Amino acid sequence: MKAERKGYIYCLVLAIIIGILIMANLLFGSVEIPPKAVLNTLMGNGTEKASWEFIIWESRFPQCITAMLCGAALSASGLMLQTVFNNPLADSSILGISSGASLGVAVAMLIGGGSIAAGSFVLSGFLSVIFGAFIGASLILGIILILSHVIKNSIMLLIAGIMIGYVTSSVISLLNFFSTSEGVHSYIIWGMGNFGGVSLKMLPYFSLIIVCGLIIAILLIKPLNALLLGTRYAENLGINIRNVRNLMFLSTGILTAATTAFCGPIAFIGLAVPHIARLFSGTSNHNSLMPITILTGSAVALTCNLLCILPGELGIIPLNAVTPIIGAPVIIYVIINQRKIQYFN
């Protein structure tokens, strides 16, 4: 069919763009490395300087892959939440799931003593931080899940999520008040967001977690399409709403917890990328929208990372200073043009 072919073409184009962005991300950084040396390193041939090889393998490569996976994870969970709640403004940061993960991280860092210095963790502290994020995200997800049985109105549920987000933020502020200055410092640095938080050693585990979450998301494509008609139509099509919701929450929880723990609370990617994907592909059909969203998320995250490292020797721009600049205009564009955009009608 026509639409299917269009979907494949978009995916192909996005894959090429991602490839180019990966190369760019490997090329640029605080240390200038000639393109030839980068290529040689990737091919497994040695380079003139051992330090270059080290920088590429230990810093730039994991950062690249992390950005790709985080972008995919945040966008996929954003898309799922938007469809399940039939609300174009749903997103793990708005529903309070990210703040839940942040709270877990804060507890682990400030109380548990998981001391970190801008991205490079000590392993024990590192594990406690991830664990904290999982607990925090699951806790909020549990609350949202219970609330979703009581509050049938999706918008009200969203507002409840925002309120929960506020409560967790204030708990975090209280924790900060009672914490040591180093703890607060490392928490603030983490809170700025950074794709450099995953070391090469950690990368396989991180990738595994994200891929698991993404697989659940892909398995949900069929019920997500049915949910475009609203829950009562979906039920009539044989969808078990409760099961689908639970699976969606599991996937979102895994994806949000992993990205938040490793890279900090990253705003706007989950909210904006599904819209970018819908606008470009011109469809709400998850058969093509889900893969396109995942790939677009990767491309956007890689672009953000590239912008962060562009100053080169001057240092790194915090990730959360870049994502709103890309994300917010998209959301505003979508809101202004909502009468003209198909998927709103």
Place this chain on the structure above:
Amino acid sequence: MNKDSIIIKGENVSIGYRKQTVYRELNFQLYRGELTCLLGANGIGKSTLLRTLSATQPALCGNISLLGKPISSYSEEELSRTVGVVLTDRTYAGGLTVRELVSLGRQPHTGFFGRLHQSDKDIIEHAINAVGIARKANCYTAELSDGERQKVMIAKALVQESPLILLDEPTAFLDVISRIEIMMLLHRLATEEQKAILLSTHDVEQALVLADRLWLLTDENGLECGVTEDLILSNRMDALFPNKEIRFDLMHGIYSPTVQGKQNILLTAGDETLRHWAQNALNRNGFFCLSDENKSKNYPLQLEISGKDRLKLTQNGEEYIHKSFESLLTSLRQKTNIAEKKYINN
């Protein structure tokens, strides 16, 4: 009626919610190949009944059997292949094309990833053609009118290949033409596709013309089922809306305000159409029309119509010829006013 043709059967069914029973002891049957209309006042419980029939809400007691099997024993999947619904719910599928949306109806029949085989695609094309939306098959549903969207949802229910289709006020937000179109479409589908179709509606006029059966839901009598004409001729329509100022016009099959004429007028008309509209005008202005069988009596007010521009009014022996209803009604109003004033002055 063949036993196989009963799709759904209810015996002594109570419907409602845990804390509140809405109806008790309902008995009903739906037949294959028939269009049934569920009529009732607003808030009387039509939607509750439909939800119970689609098993989204359990019956409080009694037996509902779907194709001879208790409805409660159906799994979600089986139900989705047996009952198709069309609702008035808001959908969020504007970004799907018509064909994609209709394809969603195949979900109960497709595998884990919802891949469509050629046979599925054929069924989808058939449904799109059957509801007459083939021209727009590649359009976004956002671009459709309300009537077209309703047709798409009906096509979605068709591709579910369920023997029973339930529609909750499918014509609620449509203009008159689309309403009639949808009703005609549903009647045709019931016959051609051999479905049992039940819809709730407020369009009494179209229901009386096109429904094979009526289900009348009232507080007093519960659910009354029967072939349309049987119910009409046993005066069941008047019970539907218990209101003294509105009565069911058996002749024309419509509800109209009860005539409360203050003054009698003898009406003679050239044909039935002239008589109907003359009576309409006179009733609206507070006159009670007497038919020409009472001609012998010498009434002070008489109207004789032999054409739309030949209206002869005889008042106390004086004759006036009017060329339009406008001048007739104006003079009638003035004269009755004068008469009333005289009466008051005297």
